Amino acid sequence: MSDTAQAIEVRDLHKRFGPLEVLKGVSLTAKQGDVIAIIGGSGSGKSTLLRCINMLELPSAGSVTVHGETIEMKTDGHGGLIPSNRRQVQRIRTRLGMVFQSFNLWQHMTVLQNVIEVPVHVLKQPRDEAIAVAETLLKRVGLYEKRDAYPAFMSGGQQQRAAIARALAIQPLVMLFDEPTSALDPELVGEVLSVIGDLAREKRTMILVTHEMKFARQVASHVVFLHGGVIEEQGPPQAIFEDPKSERLKKFISSIH
Amino acid sequence: MDLSLLALSPPGWGGVLLAGLFSSLQLAVGGYLLGLIIGIGGASGKLYGGPIVRDLLEIYTTLVRAIPELVLILLLYYAGTDLVNQLTALLGLPSVDISGLAAGIFVIGVVQGAYSTEVLRGAIKAIPAGQIEAARAYGMSPFMTLRRITLPAMLPYAVPGLSNLWLIATKDTALLAVVGFSELTLVTRQAAGTTKHYLTFFLAAGVLYLAVTLVSNIAIGAIERRARRGMVREA
Numbered sequence: 315m316s317d318t319a320q321a322i323e324v325r326d327l328h329k330r331f332g333p334l335e336v337l338k339g340v341s342l343t344a345k346q347g348d349v350i351a352i353i354g355g356s357g358s359g360k361s362t363l364l365r366c367i368n369m370l371e372l373p374s375a376g377s378v379t380v381h382g383e384t385i386e387m388k389t390d391g392h393g394g395l396i397p398s399n400r401r402q403v404q405r406i407r408t409r410l411g412m413v414f415q416s417f418n419l420w421q422h423m424t425v426l427q428n429v430i431e432v433p434v435h436v437l438k439q440p441r442d443e444a445i446a447v448a449e450t451l452l453k454r455v456g457l458y459e460k461r462d463a464y465p466a467f468m469s470g471g472q473q474q475r476a477a478i479a480r481a482l483a484i485q486p487l488v489m490l491f492d493e494p495t496s497a498l499d500p501e502l503v504g505e506v507l508s509v510i511g512d513l514a515r516e517k518r519t520m521i522l523v524t525h526e527m528k529f530a531r532q533v534a535s536h537v538v539f540l541h542g543g544v545i546e547e548q549g550p551p552q553a554i555f556e557d558p559k560s561e562r563l564k565k566f567i568s569s570i571h
Numbered sequence: 572m573d574l575s576l577l578a579l580s581p582p583g584w585g586g587v588l589l590a591g592l593f594s595s596l597q598l599a600v601g602g603y604l605l606g607l608i609i610g611i612g613g614a615s616g617k618l619y620g621g622p623i624v625r626d627l628l629e630i631y632t633t634l635v636r637a638i639p640e641l642v643l644i645l646l647l648y649y650a651g652t653d654l655v656n657q658l659t660a661l662l663g664l665p666s667v668d669i670s671g672l673a674a675g676i677f678v679i680g681v682v683q684g685a686y687s688t689e690v691l692r693g694a695i696k697a698i699p700a701g702q703i704e705a706a707r708a709y710g711m712s713p714f715m716t717l718r719r720i721t722l723p724a725m726l727p728y729a730v731p732g733l734s735n736l737w738l739i740a741t742k743d744t745a746l747l748a749v750v751g752f753s754e755l756t757l758v759t760r761q762a763a764g765t766t767k768h769y770l771t772f773f774l775a776a777g778v779l780y781l782a783v784t785l786v787s788n789i790a791i792g793a794i795e796r797r798a799r800r801g802m803v804r805e806a
Contacts, residue, residue, distance in 0.1 A: 368708055400712075407710035414708075418701035421801040422723045432709045435719060464801035484709065 320379065321346050321488050321519045322367060327376035329362050329543075330394070336362045338543035339376070344488065347517040351530035351551070354540035355566060360523045361415075363540065364492050367521070368410045369403050372396055380406050381487055408436055411481030415493040417473040419465040425452065425476045426461040429483045437484065444483070451479040455509050471502030475509055482513075489513065489520040496525060527570055531555050539563050576768055577775055584762040584772065591758035592779050595744040597672060598754060602679025603740040607733075609680060610687025615717065617692050628688065635685035641746055647678045648750045671752040679743055686736055694729035695721060726798040734791040741783050755779060 322344040329337040336359045344350050352360045365371040367378055369385065374394045378385045385406060388398040397403045419428050429448035433439040452458045455475040465473050474494055481489055494510065495503045507529050513520065514533035524530050530537060530551065537554040539547045539562075547554065547563045558564045579585040613632070616624045635643065652674055656666045702724050706716040748757035755776055763772040 370704060370708055404710040404712060407708060410708075412705070412708040414701060414705065416701055418699075418705035420702055420705065420720060420724065421699075422726070422798075423801065431719065432711075435715065436710050466801055466803045 320344065321348070321381060322521065323379040324363070324367065325377045325379070327363065327366055327378070328374045329359070329366060329371060330374045336543055337366070337373070340540070340543070340545055342538065342545070344519055344521055346519055347535075348519055349514045349533055349535045350521045350538060351534035351536070352521065352523045352538045352540060353525075353527065353530055353566075354546075358540040359543045360540045361492055364490055364521060364523050367490060368407050368412060369397060370412075380409060408432065408484055409487040411484055411486030411489045413474070413477050413481050413489065413491045413494050416497050417465070417470070417477045419473055419477055419480070421465055424462050424464055425457060425468075425479075428465070428476060429480045432480070432484050448479070448483055451482050452476075455479050456505075469502060470498045471505045474498065474502075474506045478506075478509055478513075487519065489518060491520060491522040491524070493523050493525065525570075527555070527567070539566065541566070574771075576762075576766055576771055584758075584766070587758050587762060588755065588772075588775060588779065591753060591755040592783075594672070594752070595741070595754040595756075596783070598675045598679060598744040598747060598752075599737075599741045601672070601676035602683055602743070603737055605676060605680025606683025606687045606736065606740070609684025610691045611722070613684060613688030614691035614695055617688065618695060619713075632685045632688050635682055636689075640682055640743060641749065643682055644678050644746050645749065647681060648674055648747075651677065671747075671750070675744070675747045675750075675752050675754075678747070679740060682743065683736055683740055686739075687733070690729055690732035690736065691725065694725035694732070697728040698724045723798075727795075727802055730791070730795045730798050734787075734795075737787060737791070738784060741787070742780065 320343050322342070324340060324342040327337050327340045327342075328335065336357075340359070340363055342350070342363070352363065354360045362371055366373045367380075369378070372390075372395055373387075377387070383402075383406065386398045386402060387395040390396045419425075420431065423431060426445065426448055429451060430441065430444040433444040433447070434441050449458060449461065452461050455478055457472060457476055457479065460468060460472060460476070465476065468476070478494075491510065495506050498506060503526070507526065510520075510522070511529070511533050522530070522534070531554075532551075534551050537548060537551045538545055539554060539560075541562050547558065547560045554563070555567060558567055575583060577583055577585045577588070579589070613628050617628050620628070638646075652669045655669060659665070659667055698721065702720055703716060706720040711719065744754050745756035747754050748760070751757070759772050759776040763769045766772070
């Protein structure tokens with residue numbers, strides 16, 4: 315594993331839910347520093363693709379490689395795959411900072427406790443060091459004053475910024491964003507996007523599933539358009555948004571403007 | 572009513588009643604905690620276990636909840652001690668004298684465990700799925716997820732049911748009187764029978780049970796506030 319290894323490499327990923335095939339062979343590579351935006355209509359499989367990267371969804375076929383290490387899978391006997399080494403999956407997950415659509419902060423913990431939970435209990439970092447890092451991150455996302463608040467007492471935008479701080483606290487190799495602004499009231503979207511935008515500008519590797527086309531265009535280094543479980547078109551944002559080749563992408567882009 | 576009968580030292584029976592109360596509380600605490608442990612295991616097994624584990628647990632919770640507690644207590648107490656002695660005889664060991672307290676805790680624990688299993692299973696299912704998903708996504712093992720996330724997150728949903736079970740446990744101890752265990756109800760009956768002051772002693776016992784409940788309610792209130800710390804108060 316060298317520094318030049320691909321951060322994420324997804325190869326020929328399939329995902330079936332019963333008779334429904336949501337992903338029909340998707341390959342995707344994220345190099346260090348890439349900001350990949352995955353766009354597409356609802357049901358296109360974009361969230362499923364993201365969730366297969368950290369095995370929250372188990373792919374039916376295909377492989378996922380994180381920083382040069384391929385996740386070991388075996389067949390489950392029902393035409394699907396399961397990880398053959400649970401510890402490997404757990405270890406790899408600690409390198410991937412996931413941000414969910416509905417925040418998923420732990421409700422029984424304060425913001426600060428949420429941010430230090432994984433560093434202290436999973437990564438076994440000293441508590442005072444984890445707190446120092448967490449406080450810096452909370453300052454950065456503008457929530458230092460809220461560090462002792464419980465998530466349920468905060469706005470959606472604040473919760474999502476806290477969730478981003480939680481993801482950053484594990485010093486992730488890659489950040490995974492699953493429609494991070496879709497559950498937010500319109501007036502709260504901006505504060506979250508500005509935090510994500512800052513992360514993109516400092517060349518953090520991230521994969522972002524989003525409906526915010528303007529934002530994707532501003533921050534992404536590479537845009538992937540998913541349709542019907544396959545990559546219909548991909549390229550730099552300028553090409554995707556200004557010069558779409560496929561009919562479906564043209565239609566998709568015109569439908570959202 | 573002759574209150575001197577309740578004096579702490581003989582000829583008063585107060586000391587005897589308090590000793591009985593202490594035995595009752597030992598039974599209740601022991602049985603309740605054993606029930607909780609069985610409940611955590613049972614709920615986890617019912618939710619995440621394989622088909623055989625789930626079927627066995629279903630049989631356990633159905634049987635225990637279907638059979639009257641008095642019958643279960645007689646059954647488990649006599650059959651349980653008998654079984655242990657047969658087992659030791661089989662192994663060529665001398666028969667053991669099982670303490671009434673240990674047997675009583677076992678009996679109440681088994682009964683409570685069935686109800687705890689259902690209370691905890693319901694509470695765990697009430698946790699928003701995203702909480703547990705986040706734990707998985709950040710590399711927590713199943714056991715750590717249970718300890719750090721699932722159990723504390725289900726607590727606000729479980730406290731009302733678990734409080735009920737605790738209050739029931741304190742009163743189920745009285746059923747152990749039928750097997751001759753000197754808990755509060757049995758010693759009260761002895762005191763009343765000896766002195767023929769039935770009203771005095773059964774009222775006194777009632778007051779003691781009431782006191783246990785009142786003190787418990789204060790503790791439950793504190794636990795519930797703590798468990799609900801992260802929840803917005805609903806109108």
